Amino acid sequence: MSQNNFKLVECPRDAMQGLHEFVPTVIKAEYLNLLLQVGFDTLDFGSFVSPKAIPQMADTAEVLAQLDLSNTATKLLAIVANLRGVEDAVKHTAIDYLGFPFSISETFQQRNTNSSISQSLNTVEEMLSLCAKSNKKAVVYLSMGFGNPYGDEWNYEIVEKWADVLVGKGVEILSLADTVGVSTPKKIEAILPKLISRFNKTEIGIHLHSNPAERLEKIQAAYHSGVKRIDSALKGFGGCPMAADDLTGNIATEDVISFLHDNGENLNLDMDKWNEAMALSGKIFG
Template sequence: MSQNKFKLVECPRDAMQGLHDFVPTALKSEYLNLLLQVGFDTLDFGSFVSSKAIPQMADTTAVLANLDLTNTATKLLAIVANLRGVENAVQHQEISYLGFPFSISETFQQRNTNSSIAQSLNVVEEMLSLCEKNNKTAVVYLSMGFGNPYGDEWNYDIVEKWADVLVTKGVKILSLADTVGVSTPEKIESILPKLISKFTETEIGIHLHSTPKERFEKIDAAYCSGVKRIDSALKGFGGCPMAADDLTGNIATEDVISFLTSKGEHLNLNMNKWNEAMNLSEKIFGNV
């Protein structure tokens, strides 16, 4: 993709990980294989984390073996939360990206990865080294990038400080993540242009959670801020099981597609496969 094209990152892993009932491996694989045919830049397909923490993703290796990558340009991204996960993920040639949730809230970093910010920075350093050795690219999510509900200090300077630390370490892709839906269009338009203009050699993306009624204004704010990388999930399913955000799901991919199309952006997506995936999603998510 050229630099001017949007990178759409579809996130079925984020959509599924908090579901109570285990989604059978065959059904997961069927769903992912449809999404691979749509034409997204990246598919956030699974995670190498503790099965006790996220039981829904315990079959990521089995799912990976079932994916058909022969006729797709979509790259695979897997989430990791510690060094063991990194070491497992880099063994799989099919995976292009390793994603790590780096929270600028100490409380949430402990809650999400059972480690401190300092310990997590060490994991990022190890991840960068192992990615380089194994021809992978690290994607670091600046989690709680728009604030947090835990009372931890938050302001733009803190966001920029950690972005600077990570970019200096060698991170090439940063995604500002709003895990609990506290972002506003004003915050997005205040923070993102500054980061994009300061870190010109870094791909700056956005991973937003939102209530349905606020989705379009947040997408619009991201677009106006110059963001070219947007994470989303079909129908806005999902949320973080480690955060108290029952009402906030992911940004809905169909809303992103609709918005960008209305702006004249050519996304080059296979909408027939997209509609098939929309239909199949009911088997996974039901009335969630």
């Protein structure tokens, strides 16, 4: 299987956004510039959200200005949470993708984006229209896609219903997101193959959070479910500051890389640059 069949999305934005100490813009840019040389399909590099909500991402536009895109095929993705964020993000020609967290849990949609599910659907429609005008693509995350800690109703039918609605609106990339680490191999294998076969014209990805002990079994379940787009973060840093649990971070990219290598996938990554990024990460994450 060739590289363009497998899309690895590296998520330094997700890794950094919950850090309490502000990471200087120049260090963020240095880290991202290394990651841009590794050969990932996409870099989830920043977000255009309220600096009150996520202070760490207040300098996304400044960071972007310091990125060297002259020698990389990696595409840039920025997260937005409302129409204002969409309008800010589409002004930047260097950004390829806008990502929107569409929660299928009403409680979490309110907590995360300060809007209801139905308001968020309007935002997605506006985003699709602005993306089309500015030559960008929308990535919509089905957030709380494996359940939620709030007691909001969750089942496969709800996941499928919202996937159906979003694809019907014109969303071409959907990523099933486990914001709080409640996914299990069993749930992954029950949900993903159905979504992939039902929405076979849509790119279906996965964005998992996990504690370290369960990472590998989740990667394996996603792989065997036929997923070709995987979000992860170096060393598994990060997680969602709006759904706090210190142990539940991102899936570690090095685990994804070694799993895929062991399964004969050729990822064409520059592992020297990767190791440099691993070394530099200590400056940011301590």
